[in-house]
Amino acid sequence: MTDAEYDYDLFTIGIGSGGTRASRVAAAHGARVAAAEEYRVGGTCVIRGCVPKKMLVYGAHFAEDIDDAAQFGWTIEGKSFDWVKLRDHVQNDIDRLEGLYGETLDNHGVTIFKERAEITGEHEITLSSGKTVTAKYILIATGARPHVPDFPGSELAITSNEAFHLDDIPKRILIAGGGYIANEFAGIFNEFGSKVTIANRSDVILRGYDASVRDRLLQISLSKGIEFCFKAEFEYMEKNEDGSLKVKLTGHDERDFDVVMVATGRVPNIEGLGLDVAGVKLGDRGQIKVDEFSKTNVEHIYAVGDVTDRVQLTPVAIREGQAFADSVFGGVEPYAVDHSCIPSAVFSHPPIAAVGMTESEARNSLGNIKVYQSDFRAMKNVVAGRNERSLYKMIVDAANDKIVGIHMIGPESPEIMQAAAIAVKVGLTKADFDSTTAIHPTMAEELVLFK
Ligand SMILES: Cc1cc2nc3c(=O)[nH]c(=O)nc-3n(C[C@H](O)[C@H](O)[C@H](O)COP(=O)(O)OP(=O)(O)OC[C@H]3O[C@@H](n4cnc5c(N)ncnc54)[C@H](O)[C@@H]3O)c2cc1C
Numbered sequence: 001m002t003d004a005e006y007d008y009d010l011f012t013i014g015i016g017s018g019g020t021r022a023s024r025v026a027a028a029h030g031a032r033v034a035a036a037e038e039y040r041v042g043g044t045c046v047i048r049g050c051v052p053k054k055m056l057v058y059g060a061h062f063a064e065d066i067d068d069a070a071q072f073g074w075t076i077e078g079k080s081f082d083w084v085k086l087r088d089h090v091q092n093d094i095d096r097l098e099g100l101y102g103e104t105l106d107n108h109g110v111t112i113f114k115e116r117a118e119i120t121g122e123h124e125i126t127l128s129s130g131k132t133v134t135a136k137y138i139l140i141a142t143g144a145r146p147h148v149p150d151f152p153g154s155e156l157a158i159t160s161n162e163a164f165h166l167d168d169i170p171k172r173i174l175i176a177g178g179g180y181i182a183n184e185f186a187g188i189f190n191e192f193g194s195k196v197t198i199a200n201r202s203d204v205i206l207r208g209y210d211a212s213v214r215d216r217l218l219q220i221s222l223s224k225g226i227e228f229c230f231k232a233e234f235e236y237m238e239k240n241e242d243g244s245l246k247v248k249l250t251g252h253d254e255r256d257f258d259v260v261m262v263a264t265g266r267v268p269n270i271e272g273l274g275l276d277v278a279g280v281k282l283g284d285r286g287q288i289k290v291d292e293f294s295k296t297n298v299e300h301i302y303a304v305g306d307v308t309d310r311v312q313l314t315p316v317a318i319r320e321g322q323a324f325a326d327s328v329f330g331g332v333e334p335y336a337v338d339h340s341c342i343p344s345a346v347f348s349h350p351p352i353a354a355v356g357m358t359e360s361e362a363r364n365s366l367g368n369i370k371v372y373q374s375d376f377r378a379m380k381n382v383v384a385g386r387n388e389r390s391l392y393k394m395i396v397d398a399a400n401d402k403i404v405g406i407h408m409i410g411p412e413s414p415e416i417m418q419a420a421a422i423a424v425k426v427g428l429t430k431a432d433f434d435s436t437t438a439i440h441p442t443m444a445e446e447l448v449l450f451k
């Protein structure tokens with residue numbers, strides 16, 4: 001087939017973070033682009049991930065702010081919280097954002113099919129309506145979905161997908177997992193007044209983050225009333241007559257909860273995509289295997305984002321989509337996304353932010369390191385009488401003074417980290433930070449005052 005004989009130059013399956021960016025940029029480069037979405041335009045991040053989650057984090061934090069306000073002289077009478085109001089307000093804004101995503105693609109001339117797509121031939125895609133189209137290139141950007149462990153009664157559990165739509169805030173919620181989603185939602189529900197229990201299979205939370213910061217979150221969460229069950233896996237779960245759930249975890253007696261949510265990782269969406277027809281190879285975690293340019297083993301099929309299970313974060317999916325579109329349609333030398341030194345955050349209460357190596361990673365790989373630490377109480381917490389301490393940690397390569405990692409837990413730490421991450425990424429030294437004048441009084445000034 002000649003290029004003109006294909007219906008499109010690019011067909012993108014999945015209009016989430018990666019698929020949106022790739023489709024829009026490819027179209028801007030002059031490609032004829034179509035994209036399919038089986039659920040809602042915007043994907044996980046916009047519809048049921050980062051964005052509504054962050055809105056709930058904001059909503060939840062008022063519980064502490066309103067309490068603390070008394071120490072700042074404010075009397076707030078008749079305080080109450082209306083979950084349905086917040087839930088619906090968040091959902092209305094998600095509707096708005098979904099509309100904006102669709103509009104942007106429309107404005108770039110991308111044809112949107114709001115239906116499921118499957119690869120049915122070398123260059124052929126079939127939509128659930130039965131319509132068949134052809135494209136020179138195919139991009140798989142189908143994301144990931146919650147992994148639900150297999151145990152009797154697992155169908156009674158919810159995942160983060162359903163957490164945004166609950167009718168009420170549960171009195172007692174069990175959250176399985178010890179990662180991002182478990183800790184973020186534990187904070188949200190705890191602030192809304194639920195009794196939260198986290199059950200984790202291992203004995204650490206947030207594996208991959210620096211041990212001091214993880215431990216600080218654990219201590220603060222415990223002090224806020226969140227309960228942790230470690231080395232706990234589901235044995236079974238069943239429904240009680242009153243609608244509550246009876247749960248048996250390994251090493252624990254049966255207990256009743258109103259809602260059980262699993263947050264035990266996310267698995268790539270590869271089923272029913274026609275990958276066998278296309279001959280696309282998978283890796284051992286069920287992810288689509290790609291090279292550094294996001295190309296699969298099939299010359300004209302690419303994949304970006306969570307479905308490739310490289311780093312499951314929105315900004316990474318977006319970068320992969322951008323690099324794909326520029327490389328294939330932008331007339332530039334193909335370029336790869338740099339997956340090193342990616343900053344990240346956990347929007348717990350308080351939040352965590354990190355970039356670069358943890359202390360133990362640096363010790364193992366560099367040997368001789370210097371560790372600087374500031375353990376302080378944010379001024380706002382001091383005035384509020386809130387005994388919640390922040391912890392900032394800087395890891396420096398002793399051989400050349402380069403900062404190889406920064407780890408923080410404390411109010412607004414993700415906001416502070418975004419700028420600090422630039423410094424780590426470009427290889428600034430501890431001396432560079434020392435030579436920068438502090439902005440006083442801030443929490444961020446701790447970064448340039450380490451002794
Ligand atoms: C609760 C939660 C909170 C999160 N918070 C953050 C955060 O704070 N920061 C952050 O960086 N990341 C966060 N993430 C992760 C982030 O959402 C993902 O990394 C990101 O959305 C991945 O983008 P993607 O393009 O790969 O896939 P997605 O955004 O998941 O998009 C894939 C799309 O493909 C569609 N699709 C699948 N199969 C088909 C098919 N056959 N045909 C048509 N359409 C199909 C899906 O419906 C979906 O809309 C969070 C995730 C969750 C679940």
Ligand SMILES: NC(=O)c1ccc[n+]([C@@H]2O[C@H](COP(=O)([O-])OP(=O)(O)OC[C@H]3O[C@@H](n4cnc5c(N)ncnc54)[C@H](O)[C@@H]3O)[C@@H](O)[C@H]2O)c1
Binds near residue numbers: 205232233311313
């Ligand atoms: N702030 C953010 O950037 C953010 C927020 C949410 C999600 N995300 C992305 O989404 C991904 C998925 O999040 P997640 O929290 O589901 O996964 P995760 O990989 O962060 O954590 C999974 C946790 O579940 C535990 N676990 C696994 N199987 C279990 C079982 N059977 N019983 C009990 N515990 C079990 C693991 O020990 C681990 O602690 C993350 O890896 C992240 O990339 C990012």
